[in-house]
Amino acid sequence: MSGPDQVAVYLGIATLGQGHETVMAQICADGLGVPLEYVAVYHGNTDFMPFGGGTSASRVTTLGGNAVYGAARQVRAKILRLSAGYLDVDPGALAFAQGHVYRTGCQTGEPVLTLGQVLGLAGPASRYNQGEVGLEATYYFQSTHECYPCGAHAVHVAVDPDTGKIDILHYVIAEDVGHVINPLLVTGQVVGAAAQGVGATILEELVYNDDGQPLAGTLMDYLLPTSMEVPDFAIAILDLAPSPRNPLGVKGAGEIGIVATGAALANAVSNALGVHVRELPLSPNKIRELLGRSLEP
DSSP, X not given: OOBTTBEEEEOSOOOSSSOHHHHHHHHHHHHHTOOGGGEEEEOSOTTTOSXXXXXXXXXXXXXXXXXXXXXXXXXXXXXXXXXXXXXXXXXXXXXXXXXXXXXXXXXXXXXXXXXXXXXXXXXXXOTTSTTOOSSOOOOOOOOSSOOOOEEEEEEEEEEOTTTOOEEEEEEEEEEEOBSOSOHHHHHHHHHHHHHHHHHHHHTOOOOBOTTOOBSOOSTTTSOOOOTTTSOOOEEEEEOSSOOTTSTTOBOOOTTTTTTTHHHHHHHHHHHHHTOOOOSSOOOHHHHHHHHHHHHOO
């Protein structure tokens, strides 16, 4: 806690644009019991948190999110202990919601304490702090098992056998990521990852000459996907089976858009042309080469 109306969350992870600040604020607000606008998230600074492991392997929400949740629940429990000591009641007789302490079952009535008042009870001069000054908690969450998502990609393509050009007509993605914290952010990650997968499958290629000299030295030669090549993905983010491996029930989501992209497109091209695709990328030259092989006696 950094003030009567601000909850500071210090993370040992850094964001690359995935929206960690929003997700961690949501998790903290829900776990603690304060409005979302109370929460400020600080990350990527070793002055605040000396330990961190990056954002790789879809671990931020499964590990970092559960750490935030655990710390929030510990602070919440302390708020209720302090309030109960001050009001001379059992902690079970109180509830903490939307930044206020209420009598249990009376969250729609007048609160008995504000968060600012509870913070005062946790001060160094307070006789109610039970030897724990301030409202703060540090929590580390570890898991011995990966929390993989599951899903399926279905794609409909049209391939021009003369030019080798691939047109993606329809692309459908369904993914079960366990408990969904923020559907919009997960959808954005799926779109971005699937767009990357489309580029890696039909456009991007590192070509070398016989001397090992790279021939794709500029973006004129190394083709990146644009809005002309990336389809309007139809995406369903599902919450069918929350993970039993962590309190939030979340699974990894960072790579779900790209894992099946190459396989789905390769299989669609195989079915369209009656050939067996064994390698990527599916550049026009490789498509014509595949067709040429299939016509050989």
